[in-house]
Amino acid sequence: MPNQAESLFHALSDAVVGMDEERTRQLSIQAVDQGIDALSAIEHGLVEGMNRAGKLFETEEYFIPELLLCSDAMYAGLDILRPHLKHEENQIRHKIVIGVVEGDTHDIGKNLVKIMLEASGFDIVDLGRDIPPQRFVDEAIQSQASVIALSTLMTTTMDGMAEVIQLLHKAKVRERFKVIVGGGPISQAFANRIGADGYAAGAPAAVKLVKQLIGEAA
């Protein structure tokens, strides 16, 4: 029954925006029990809710704590719904390797970008923080990623971003990946200077940038 599904999607979306992890979990189980399409429940429920949260973040009604709790709810739902995705639905997504450059352990910004990209349907390989440049290259090649996303809050680690790009050139794989950079001390001018493909000032902007770079409609 489409109406039943519709109202469940709304409820899922509301539970995510409302930071209600337990309710999101229950509603996800309910979706599975009722045989509702898992992909639709993710897209029209969980992701829709996370996108609403992202908008509230952009308009400064939500801040990092709210966004993190929304993402906790989203992930709780994803854990339940993902195993019910059809096989091919799991294969079509672009991969993004993301991490905080070596010399820095500030990772809240990186985590927000990861959450919003994940909510937008990208497959994320999160390397974590304090990551040596070579590892970004190795992991990107190995996982056949489309995008490498580099984050830092410290000016001392900005050179590490340039090094990742140099290493990609050296390995003759630069054209295989789009490289995006972000974080407190980073600017568009810096991104241009080191030859990155793009810079985003925040998590929602990073999603738009990635979609633009890999040619999907934003």
Next chain:
Amino acid sequence: MKPDRLTPMERFAAYHRGKPLDRLPCVPIVGNTAARVLGVKVSDFRGNGRLIANAQIAAYRRFGYDVIRIFTDLYTQAEAMGAKVHYPEDETAYLAEPAITSTDGIASLQLADPYKDGNLPHHLEAMERTFQAVGKEVPVTGALTGPFTTASFLIGTDNLVRLTLRNPAAVHQLCDLACQGALIYAGAILDTGCAPSLTDAMCSTTVISPRQFKEFGQPYLKRLVDFIHGRGRAVTLHICGKTAPIWEAMADTGADCLSIDNAADLEAAKAKVGHRVRLMGNVPPSEIMLQGTTAQVREAVRACVRKAHNNPKGLIVASGCSLPVETPFANIDAMLDAVREIGWPVDVDELETELAA
């Protein structure tokens, strides 16, 4: 351009009383860049109060700015309470691991003894030596990390920000503990002759909401400001990132001066709280001071002065945050020179004319 005629102390005294000056006060916030002035490694500062003092004094003499701030990183208090800090050989330290990983660990946390634990004794030594050497001619401050920020290093930022919504009582417990520690350390800083200089980076609205700042940041900061005032000293409060929605709440802490990051606008700050607090800021540390040309530094300084030279409680031309270690000396010189070139009184027409040209 005229050379400086007043010492920083004389300059501030004249500025307070509305007397003539040679130029506006100017503070490129030099932390670990001081290592470059002496040609030592940043990690040499670890556990070496004498070296920190020598480097800070040398940097002050090299550039001639108006406040010395004894600072290497924000983690000293959290480290003394059990957080693990990583010290790269020649770069600024960073947090490796918080002291605890969940609220279960709160009970195990203990207040630090500033004369014994972590790097606190060495920082106090640096403050005392610097104050003894040049404290009569230039204000010497000791960096004091705000309770909310220290709490984030104790339990991890991700944990702490989630707890602000899930378990506010635990956040208060952590902030209260961090505040008690900060009060003890502030007392020790004051005993060296220095005034504490407060930084509460995580209180930024880039991270938490204004409501959360009022609940978890402001009350603890106020306790610290009240304590420092009780010892007869003025205090500057710096919060990184975006702060526009909390300027009034920051002023409500009682701080005498707000140091504003380049993510915020000095002119808007002047309109909102300029009648209550002195403003300090806000040349971009990375984009301009580290990566920019001397001409860009000069233009950024002139923009700050244009916006806030007539702030009712005064302006200190400063970098928006601590300078990156490798900031070129030429850019620090250019910052001071731009302020010297503007001189005193500020000729607004001249600033505007050049902008229009």
